[in-house]
Amino acid sequence: MVVFEDVALGFAENEVLRGVSFRLARGETKALFGVAGSGKSLILKLVMGLIRPDAGRILVLGHDISQMREEDLFKLRGKIGMVFQESALFDSLTVRENVAYRLMEEHGIYDEEIDRRVREALRFVELERTLDLDPAELSGGMRRRVAIARAVITQPELLLYDSPTGGLDPVTSNTIIELIVKQRDVNKTSALLVTHRLQDAFTMATHQFDTQTNRMLVLPPGQHCAVPMSFLILRDGKVIFDGDLSALTQSQDEYIREYIS
Amino acid sequence: MELTSPTYFAKVKVQTVQDYILFCVHAVANLFRKPFYFTDMLRQADAIGVGSLPIVVLTGFFTGAVLALQASNTLERFGSLSLVGQLVSASMVRELGPVLTSLMVAGRNSSGMASELGSMMVTEQIDAMRALGTDPMKKLVTPRVVATVFMLFFLAIVSDLVGLAGGGLVAKVLLHLDSRQYWSNAWQTLIFQDVFMGLIKPVLFGFIIATIGCFYGMNARGGTQGVGRATTQAMVASSVLILVLDFFVTRFLMAVLSYR
Numbered sequence: 001m002v003v004f005e006d007v008a009l010g011f012a013e014n015e016v017l018r019g020v021s022f023r024l025a026r027g028e029t030k031a032l033f034g035v036a037g038s039g040k041s042l043i044l045k046l047v048m049g050l051i052r053p054d055a056g057r058i059l060v061l062g063h064d065i066s067q068m069r070e071e072d073l074f075k076l077r078g079k080i081g082m083v084f085q086e087s088a089l090f091d092s093l094t095v096r097e098n099v100a101y102r103l104m105e106e107h108g109i110y111d112e113e114i115d116r117r118v119r120e121a122l123r124f125v126e127l128e129r130t131l132d133l134d135p136a137e138l139s140g141g142m143r144r145r146v147a148i149a150r151a152v153i154t155q156p157e158l159l160l161y162d163s164p165t166g167g168l169d170p171v172t173s174n175t176i177i178e179l180i181v182k183q184r185d186v187n188k189t190s191a192l193l194v195t196h197r198l199q200d201a202f203t204m205a206t207h208q209f210d211t212q213t214n215r216m217l218v219l220p221p222g223q224h225c226a227v228p229m230s231f232l233i234l235r236d237g238k239v240i241f242d243g244d245l246s247a248l249t250q251s252q253d254e255y256i257r258e259y260i261s
Numbered sequence: 262m263e264l265t266s267p268t269y270f271a272k273v274k275v276q277t278v279q280d281y282i283l284f285c286v287h288a289v290a291n292l293f294r295k296p297f298y299f300t301d302m303l304r305q306a307d308a309i310g311v312g313s314l315p316i317v318v319l320t321g322f323f324t325g326a327v328l329a330l331q332a333s334n335t336l337e338r339f340g341s342l343s344l345v346g347q348l349v350s351a352s353m354v355r356e357l358g359p360v361l362t363s364l365m366v367a368g369r370n371s372s373g374m375a376s377e378l379g380s381m382m383v384t385e386q387i388d389a390m391r392a393l394g395t396d397p398m399k400k401l402v403t404p405r406v407v408a409t410v411f412m413l414f415f416l417a418i419v420s421d422l423v424g425l426a427g428g429g430l431v432a433k434v435l436l437h438l439d440s441r442q443y444w445s446n447a448w449q450t451l452i453f454q455d456v457f458m459g460l461i462k463p464v465l466f467g468f469i470i471a472t473i474g475c476f477y478g479m480n481a482r483g484g485t486q487g488v489g490r491a492t493t494q495a496m497v498a499s500s501v502l503i504l505v506l507d508f509f510v511t512r513f514l515m516a517v518l519s520y521r
Contacts, residue, residue, distance in 0.1 A: 075394075077393070082392045090389070101393050105393065
């Protein structure tokens with residue numbers, strides 16, 4: 001799904017990523033950790049082709065995007081959804097227009113079809129009643145949920161979440177994580193998730209979405225969720241850990257132990 | 262305060278000019294590449310053209326009026342007060358109409374574009390747009406450039422007309438000149454070269470206003486402070502460029518059009 005091969009990226013004299021390599025399999029969800037400024041968000045922007053690496057190779061959905069033209073990247077981005085750090089909803093558009101943006105840009109899709117899919121996406125994030133509101137009228141948590149609806153409306157093959165719970169209270173954060181787990185378990189979408197909150201990733205690894213009750217339920221001890229979930233930790237521009245929950249908790253690395261404690 | 266080396270300073274300036282030229286080329290090239298955003302162009306034309314109309318009318322009217330008033334003082338000494346119409350007409354159509362209109366629109370719209378696009382830049386809305394498969398240059402920049410060029414052309418004509426009307430009012434009410442004589446003089450003094458010069462300038466200035474505003478907006482960095490900086494820079498750069506370009510365009514057209 002996504003392959004990073006020795007990717008390097010820097011700005012001026014500051015080298016942020018120094019030979020980052022990892023692999024995201026189809027259906028897998030990978031949580032990226034690291035201290036502020038370690039380049040987590042940059043990895044998502046590199047996957048989306050919003051910035052280009054200085055060195056190395058990036059394969060996304062089988063395409064080498066390192067040298068791809070912007071025009072070709074636009075087509076590829078149609079298969080990827082991204083939730084930005086501060087939601088990045090368009091201020092001048094309503095919630096409906098924000099969520100429908102990609103469909104409206106595609107042209108040739110009837111208004112009735114757009115309306116149906118927008119309602120479906122907003123129902124997924126339980127915000128159907130905000131259809132005609134402006135983003136400025138929404139709370140921080142609601143904006144994140146609209147951003148998720150905008151990202152999932154075209155049922156992308158890959159989802160990128162950039163600190164989706166950053167700056168939110170614990171209850172709202174939990175709602176957002178529940179939505180991400182719902183998307184993961186119901187639609188089996190591969191995802192890269194950047195977060196500062198370790199507990200969010202642990203919740204994702206230890207819970208599964210139950211379509212019967214429409215809620216996220218905790219898995220019995222020792223049982224893992226059906227969808228592969230892994231963790232990647234960055235330090236000084238390099239990957240120092242890439243593995244699953246049990247490998248993470250059993251790691252003897254001093255930095256990692258301190259990080260997860 | 263940190264000191265910058267002259268070499269670094271020069272490199273940054275050259276780089277900025279180079280980036281601006283590439284930005285302009287990209288904005289113009291998009292006119293020939295699908296998709297075309299006609300609705301956005303119309304929306305921008307409304308915001309720039311109709312929105313700027315009141316200030317353009319006011320500026321044009323009072324500029325024409327004060328021009329007539331100032332000219333009367335000098336012309337009266339030579340016993341040529343009746344030539345007020347000629348002077349107002351030539352000055353407004355060739356120079357003041359296009360330049361003052363452009364400066365007004367630059368103050369209102371170049372800074373507006375820089376702050377709007379700058380805010381979108383720092384809140385990642387531009388990145389979101391690219392992530393959603395839309396080229397921000399096509400969607401945001403090209404419609405603004407087309408709309409500004411198109412609307413400034415007509416705004417300059419409006420400014421010329423109301424400027425002449427302002428001058429006419431002063432000529433009649435304060436200078437007690439015959440209205441018919443004023444308008445007849447104003448009309449007859451204009452030649453093709455005057456009108457051509459007066460109409461080519463707003464097209465060039467409109468391009469400067471929109472591209473400078475969008476360029477600074479799309480390159481805004483560093484949160485709200487960066488947006489503020491981009492807004493000021495756009496306003497200053499577009500105003501200065503209009504005045505500098507005005508001199509060279511006038512000189513060039515006077516040579517090319519074998520001006521009297």
